[in-house]
Amino acid sequence: MLNSDLVPADAPPLGESTSADGYVRMTPVRLRGIAFLHLFSGLDMEPVIEVGGPGGATPAVIAGFTEWASHTMPALSLGWDWAAEVHGKGLRYCRTGEPRSNIMLRNPLGRDFGFEQNGFALGLAVDELPWQDTVAAYVLARYS
Amino acid sequence: MRVLSGARSHLPDGIYPKLASYRYQVFIERLGWQLPVAGGAEVDQFDHADSVYVVAEEDDGAVSGCARLLPTNGPYLLADVFPQLLNGMPAPRDPGIWELSRFSAVNLARNTATPLAQFPLSAAAALMHEAMACASAHGATRLVTVTVLAMERLIRRLGIRSHRMGPPCVVDGEPIYAAWIEL
Numbered sequence: 001m002l003n004s005d006l007v008p009a010d011a012p013p014l015g016e017s018t019s020a021d022g023y024v025r026m027t028p029v030r031l032r033g034i035a036f037l038h039l040f041s042g043l044d045m046e047p048v049i050e051v052g053g054p055g056g057a058t059p060a061v062i063a064g065f066t067e068w069a070s071h072t073m074p075a076l077s078l079g080w081d082w083a084a085e086v087h088g089k090g091l092r093y094c095r096t097g098e099p100r101s102n103i104m105l106r107n108p109l110g111r112d113f114g115f116e117q118n119g120f121a122l123g124l125a126v127d128e129l130p131w132q133d134t135v136a137a138y139v140l141a142r143y144s
Numbered sequence: 145m146r147v148l149s150g151a152r153s154h155l156p157d158g159i160y161p162k163l164a165s166y167r168y169q170v171f172i173e174r175l176g177w178q179l180p181v182a183g184g185a186e187v188d189q190f191d192h193a194d195s196v197y198v199v200a201e202e203d204d205g206a207v208s209g210c211a212r213l214l215p216t217n218g219p220y221l222l223a224d225v226f227p228q229l230l231n232g233m234p235a236p237r238d239p240g241i242w243e244l245s246r247f248s249a250v251n252l253a254r255n256t257a258t259p260l261a262q263f264p265l266s267a268a269a270a271l272m273h274e275a276m277a278c279a280s281a282h283g284a285t286r287l288v289t290v291t292v293l294a295m296e297r298l299i300r301r302l303g304i305r306s307h308r309m310g311p312p313c314v315v316d317g318e319p320i321y322a323a324w325i326e327l
Binding site: 007023101115 | 231232233293296297300305307308309310311312314319321324
């Protein structure tokens with residue numbers, strides 16, 4: 001199911017290095033050019049939350065977290081929480097909350113987005129990733 | 145509840161053995177971590193004269209929370225046991241950077257069934273802020289930590305600025321990660 005070699009030690013260089021404060025800095029355009037691979041996902045043992053939907057809140061069926069990373073050195077890390085709500089005959093997976101990461105986005109002039117804007121912008125980048133089917137299949141295989 | 149802090153020699157008499165026993169009950173018995181033990185005490189090589197402890201003590205004398213602080217210019221967990229979590233970075237060696245470890249806000253007198261319930265928010269907040277203040281008082285400007293992913297979500301919920309060093313790794317079947325915490 002899980003192993004400790006989540007990102008290969010001989011992964012190719014990213015091109016950007018880690019800053020002294022621990023962030024890897026790049027522009028959103030650069031970030032969108034980097035492939036992220038699924039590491040693992042899990043279900044929350046917390047009570048299910050409610051997510052918003054047209055006409056009001058919809059009970060979420062399940063909720064959990066997922067972890068993704070670039071296979072580069074240094075590795076970029078993105079982890080976020082999600083909830084799945086009933087949608088038609090299936091489930092619709094939605095990100096909940098901002099991603100947790102080692103990435104600090106900056107503008108083309110080299111200025112950091114800052115903590116809050118960085119979290120928001122990373123969330124937008126996550127929303128462009130096709131993560132839902134991968135997480136759904138993983139969770140089904142792991143917990144069924 | 146009161147929160148005490150200091151090196152072992154500065155803690156009130158009797159607290160340290162209760163702390164070691166509490167850590168055993170939390171990290172060995174409840175969480176199943178594979179750590180060194182001595183009888184009913186959880187103590188490792190990083191528990192030494194320079195280690196600083198933050199301990200939550202209930203009115204009846206029971207320990208209900210703990211944290212350990214280590215300066216990174218000496219031996220510490222991330223550098224010496226989990227360097228793979230550094231994501232290729234050299235381990236910090238700076239008297240202004242301290243490591244937070246063995247954080248728990250589990251009140252063993254209460255039943256908590258879920259992972260995040262290990263960390264009741266008000267008790268965890270009090271303990272975390274005391275640990276941060278204690279680290280600052282010892283000259284820290286930043287913290288590093290190695291912990292479970294559930295802790296990362298707690299830190300986020302507490303509104304503390306923190307970011308990871310890299311992707312999590314799985315140790316003994318448990319995803320763990322390393323992070324910076326801003327003071």
